[in-house]
Amino acid sequence: MHHHHQTQFDQKFWQDHWQERPEHHNTPAAPHPYIQDETGHLTPGTALDAGCGRGAEARWLAAHGWRVTGADISKTALDMARDYEQPGFLPVEWIHADLTTWEPARQWDLVVTSYAHTPMPQLEFYRHIARWVAPGGTLLIVAHLDDHGADHQHPAEATVSVEDIKKLFAGPQWRIETARSQTRQMGSEEHSMVLHDAIIRIHHQLSPDGQ
Numbered sequence: 001m002h003h004h005h006q007t008q009f010d011q012k013f014w015q016d017h018w019q020e021r022p023e024h025h026n027t028p029a030a031p032h033p034y035i036q037d038e039t040g041h042l043t044p045g046t047a048l049d050a051g052c053g054r055g056a057e058a059r060w061l062a063a064h065g066w067r068v069t070g071a072d073i074s075k076t077a078l079d080m081a082r083d084y085e086q087p088g089f090l091p092v093e094w095i096h097a098d099l100t101t102w103e104p105a106r107q108w109d110l111v112v113t114s115y116a117h118t119p120m121p122q123l124e125f126y127r128h129i130a131r132w133v134a135p136g137g138t139l140l141i142v143a144h145l146d147d148h149g150a151d152h153q154h155p156a157e158a159t160v161s162v163e164d165i166k167k168l169f170a171g172p173q174w175r176i177e178t179a180r181s182q183t184r185q186m187g188s189e190e191h192s193m194v195l196h197d198a199i200i201r202i203h204h205q206l207s208p209d210g211q
Helices: 011-019 034-039 056-063 075-083 122-130 162-168
Strands: 046-050 067-072 093-096 108-114 133-145 174-186 193-204
Touching (some): 034 133, 034 193, 046 056, 056 067, 133 174, 162 193
Parallel strands (some): 046 067
Antiparallel strands (some): 133 193
C-alpha cells in the first residue's frame, strides 16, 4: 500500500464523507466505550468535544451533567448531531469550526477528541487542542493505534502510538492518568470491524508541585 498520497481531511472530505452515507441519517451513533470508562468518575463541568462528528460522545456527556460544546468542520454531521439531541438534558452548543484555525478564547474542564483526522499532523493537533484544557482539567484522546504492519484501514498520518502521545505530554504541566491500547469489535456479525484504539487521559496540573 502506498502512503505517499496524503489524504486531505479538509472540509470537503468530511462533507462528502457524511453525505455519502445515508445510513448515518436515521440512526444516532453510539458513543465509544471509553467516554464512560475515562470520564465517568469526573465531576461534570464544561466539556468540549473537538471534532464531534454526529455528536455521540457530546450527547453522552450532556446526559451525564456536562455543559457541552461540540465543534466540527462538517455542517452535515452537526445537522445530524442536532437531530439526535435528547430532550430533558442540557442542550449541546454545536459549533461549525475548523479546529486547526479556531481560536475559541476560552477553556473547558474536559476536552475530548475521538479519531480526529485534520489536515494538521495528529500530534501537533493534540498539542493544539491541549491549550483549551482549563487548569486542573482533563484531556481525553481516543485515536487509531498505529499497529505496525497490521492491515491498515486508516492512512498512516491518521494513526498514532501511545508512546508518542505520552512523550508529547511528558512535562510537569501534565499528569498521565491513562495510556493504553485496546482492540474492540464493532458492527454486526456480517459487517464487523476490528478497531485498534489508543486511549490517553491526561490531567492538567494546577502547578508543577502538584498543589
